[in-house]
Amino acid sequence: MTAGTICRTTAAKSAKSRIVAVGAIAVAGTLLLTGCGDQTDKKEDGGKKVVSAPLSDELPANIRNKGVIKVGSDIAYPPVEFKDKDGKTVGIDPDIADAMGKQLGVTFEFDNGTFDTLLGGLRSKRYDIAMSAMTDTKNRQEGIDEETGKKVGTGVDFVDYFTAGVSIYTKKGDDQGIKTWQDLCGKKIVVQRGTVSHDMAKAESKKCKSGKISIESFDNDQQAQTRLRSGGADAGSSDFPVAAYAVKTSGGGKDFQLVGEQVEAAPYGIAIAKNNPKLRDAIKMALDAIIANGQYEKIIKKWGVDAGAVKEAKINGGK
The missing domain is CATH 3.40.190.10 (Periplasmic binding protein-like II)
Structure with a gap:
């Protein structure tokens, strides 16, 4: 969901994109992802299994202690994120977030908002990240208003995870x-x-x-x-x-x-405040981890959008 020369960029540069992917979208919103087992380490402790996330220590202490990453998202953009018939948030983004959460030892909680308010919510600390098929653009990175060309904020960093x-x-x-x-x-x-x-x-x-x-x-x-x-x-x-x-x-x-x-x-990016590089880097590591272990590929194929898959996470790869 995008929003000129890039996709949610325009012929002038943009605002939300939500692929130069070739192929049909699979109607798989209600299918369960299989084969993506818990990738966390398991150790025996006095006869009890203790599960520890491999990348937990990479998170900022406040988020690690809360165990939650708050996600701003426009949850009306199937198949990227939407509500299923039972009211559950499903789609490409929630599946990727869930897989990254297992690496980081936290839960990604999606909070619904209109797309054009998400970066404002990030700046006001209502959200820890924004993940909503948002195109990574230079203007967004630098806090430049697309129409006026004027600086309106501090901008954000992106961890790029898809192409659209x-x-x-x-x-x-x-x-x-x-x-x-x-x-x-x-x-x-x-x-x-x-x-x-x-x-x-x-x-x-x-x-x-x-x-x-x-x-x-x-x-x-x-x-x-x-x-x-x-x-x-x-x-x-x-x-x-x-x-x-x-x-x-x-x-x-x-x-x-x-x-x-x-x-x-253009790339979809997970938006993170400029003053939170530790969270940005932790999310990049988590994304790289699920790409390496095959979970990312299974999620992308589940939704029939594998032509838009990336081979590695990038920071601020948008133009």
């Missing part, structure tokens, strides 16, 4: 000749507020010579999809995994279709 691109989708059987972003001139698009898709739409509209792009933005992507489904717009846009999941699942696959090619490949 942006897609356009329309009502099924009614693409109105839309194949590229330029084809949207004179038409109406719905997007999630503060995402790369939102930034790209604004940037492309400025280039239009015959009719600007009419943009309607929403708190979450599902609201945008509802608007398009009802005929209130010509197209929608979101990160490829989200768009492909909507095409596959909405109305049993009868509501939407992808049009054109996905663009603006």
Whole structure:
């Protein structure tokens, strides 16, 4: 969930991305991840098994003592993070967080918020991290407002864990000749507020010579999809995994279709405050550990997005 030249960056640089991944999104939201056993060390102590997390000592003492990492996330972005029919938070991000938690000896607790408020919540210490298909961009790293180009905060560090691109989708059987972003001139698009898709739409509209792009933005992507489904717009846009999941699942696959090619490949990053390098480095080590032991690969394949997998964690790899 993104949000110009990168994905949740725009043709001008961006704001949320939530892959230049090629392949379909697997509808596996209710499947249990198998084969990803507890990777923590187990030792015998007076006949009792004591479980110790291998990377626990790498955490800041306050978080290690609490045993909890508070995660700011927009939990309405399937298949990255969303609520299942029982109200449980599921998806790519929660699965990765759970696997990292076993390495660090803590629980990642997801707290729902609108995407465009997550970095503010991180700055105010409401959250320890933000993990929500957020595109790692230089502007976000430096605290620069995408539209004004002015500095609005201290910025954040990112631990990059996935790669994603942006897609356009329309009502099924009614693409109105839309194949590229330029084809949207004179038409109406719905997007999630503060995402790369939102930034790209604004940037492309400025280039239009015959009719600007009419943009309607929403708190979450599902609201945008509802608007398009009802005929209130010509197209929608979101990160490829989200768009492909909507095409596959909405109305049993009868509501939407992808049009054109996905663009603006960029990394998703876990955002951490600049003044918390110990937590940043611990999360990077945990991500590298689950990549090395195969848990990461199983999670990515479970959700059918293995084309967006990374081979190692990176800090601030966005452009």
